[in-house]
Amino acid sequence: MSNEFDSNALPAQLMLNMRAIYGQLKRAERSAADLILTDPVGLSEMTIAEAAQMCNVSQPTFVRISRRLGFEGFAQLKAALRQVKTDQNAERLPSDLYQHMSASDDPYEIASQIVRASIQSMEDLMCVLDREQFNGAVNALLSAHRVGFYGVGDAAIVAESAYHKFSRMGTLCTSSNDPDIQLIQASQLQKGDACVLISHSGRSRTTVNTARRAREMGATVISITNYPYSQLARLSDCVLTTASFMEHSGEVITKRISELVLVESLFISVMLRGGGAYQTALARSNEALVENKL
Numbered sequence: 341m342s343n344e345f346d347s348n349a350l351p352a353q354l355m356l357n358m359r360a361i362y363g364q365l366k367r368a369e370r371s372a373a374d375l376i377l378t379d380p381v382g383l384s385e386m387t388i389a390e391a392a393q394m395c396n397v398s399q400p401t402f403v404r405i406s407r408r409l410g411f412e413g414f415a416q417l418k419a420a421l422r423q424v425k426t427d428q429n430a431e432r433l434p435s436d437l438y439q440h441m442s443a444s445d446d447p448y449e450i451a452s453q454i455v456r457a458s459i460q461s462m463e464d465l466m467c468v469l470d471r472e473q474f475n476g477a478v479n480a481l482l483s484a485h486r487v488g489f490y491g492v493g494d495a496a497i498v499a500e501s502a503y504h505k506f507s508r509m510g511t512l513c514t515s516s517n518d519p520d521i522q523l524i525q526a527s528q529l530q531k532g533d534a535c536v537l538i539s540h541s542g543r544s545r546t547t548v549n550t551a552r553r554a555r556e557m558g559a560t561v562i563s564i565t566n567y568p569y570s571q572l573a574r575l576s577d578c579v580l581t582t583a584s585f586m587e588h589s590g591e592v593i594t595k596r597i598s599e600l601v602l603v604e605s606l607f608i609s610v611m612l613r614g615g616g617a618y619q620t621a622l623a624r625s626n627e628a629l630v631e632n633k634l
Contacts, residue, residue, distance in 0.1 A: 353467040354420055356583045357409045360468075364569050365405070371395040372405045376421070384421035388414045408569070461594035462601065464583035469602075477536075477578040478609045480560040481511075484534035488554065489515045490522045491538035492546045498538045498564075498599045505607040509614070510621030519546040526550045531558035536606075539563070540584070540595045542570020551575040564599050 358373065365373055372395050375383055383391055391414075392399045406417040481487060487506060491499040496517045503515035514525045523546075529535055535554035539547040542565040551572055555561050563576040566584055573579045582598035611618045 354409060356464055356468050360567050360581070360583075361408050361569055364567070365408075368395075368397040368401045369405050369408075371397050372401050376405075376417075380421040384418045386418075458594050458597050461582075461584050461598050465598050465601065468581045468583045470579075470581065473578050474580060474605075477562045477580060477606060478613065480534045480562060480578060481506075481536075481606060481610050482614055484511075484532065484560070486512045486514065486529065486533045488522075488525055488529060488533070488535040488550075488559075489513060489538075490526070490535070490547060490550050492517075492519065492544050494596060495538040495540065495544070495547070495599070498596060498603060499536070501600060502536060502538075502603045502607070505603065506610070508622055508625035509607075509611055509618045510625075511610075522546060522550045523553055526553040526559075527557060529554050529557045529559035533557075533559040534562060535559045536562045536564070537572060537576075538565075538599055539570075539572050540566045540582070540599075542567045542572035544572070548572050548575065564602050566595065566598075 358377065362370070362373055372391070375391065375395050386394070388399050388402050391402055395401075402414050402417075406412075406414045409417060411417045411420065489499040489502040489506070491497075499515055500517075503513050507513045514528075516522050516525060526535060533554075535551065537547050537551050537554075542548075542563070548571050551561050551563065552575055555575055560578070561576045562578045562580065563572045564580045564582065565572050566582045567573065568579055568581045573581075580602050582595065582602070584595040584598050611622060
């Protein structure tokens with residue numbers, strides 16, 4: 341099957357979940373997924389036995405993929421697919437929005453499309469962000485004695501932003517762009533600490549190794565990733581999922597925007613729930629920064 345999904349064929353959240361898991365499905369599960377994608381209305385009228393026979397897979401295969409898509413079972417998946425006939429969601433931008441951009445395009449129009457993609461990425465983020473996972477991450481950060489923030493490549497910029505924000509309100513933080521230092525710092529974490537790791541793919545070797553080491557030390561592992569079934573996610577206590585899929589020249593355009601929004605959301609939530617001590621520390625830090633700029 342092509343990696344190009346028809347983003348108007350399924351309800352938005354189901355489409356986002358399918359994008360996130362499709363590449364990691366086994367052969368039989370992909371056969372079931374293909375039927376969901378190509379004939380959602382027809383599938384909504386089938387029994388599980390009929391669907392399994394059509395795809396030449398077992399009935400438990402449809403149960404498994406239903407659960408991986410966020411449903412309790414096949415019946416709940418069918419109920420969601422029935423919405424396809426009447427779904428009134430606004431038209432979504434195609435995942436290959438940037439495929440035909442060229443140097444001859446009007447720069448303003450290019451900027452307009454990127455802004456539209458960024459707005460849609462934020463809307464999609466709210467479709468996939470799990471309340472329980474996010475609240476769990478906030479609680480872990482509130483109770484943590486020390487917090488490590490890590491990422492590699494441009495994800496390291498997001499981790500550094502988080503490090504600066506949380507340091508300003510008095511949280512004892514560690515962070516580093518160096519892969520070896522990340523592992524060393526993760527080795528110093530212990531029970532009662534937290535480790536926040538950012539990786540769009542969830543497959544970065546350094547980030548995965550750092551998560552594994554932090555987990556071995558007893559720290560609470562929080563991940564920000566686009567793929568909830570990735571290796572990084574499986575090592576995490578709390579998984580904050582983004583929903584960025586639009587690409588240009590192999591680069592996902594809006595992924596860092598989503599990650600930065602999640603970092604900002606964690607920061608504000610911890611500051612507000614932490615009470616006066618956090619806000620006092622933040623005020624002192626801001627005062628020092630203002631004086632330094634005079």
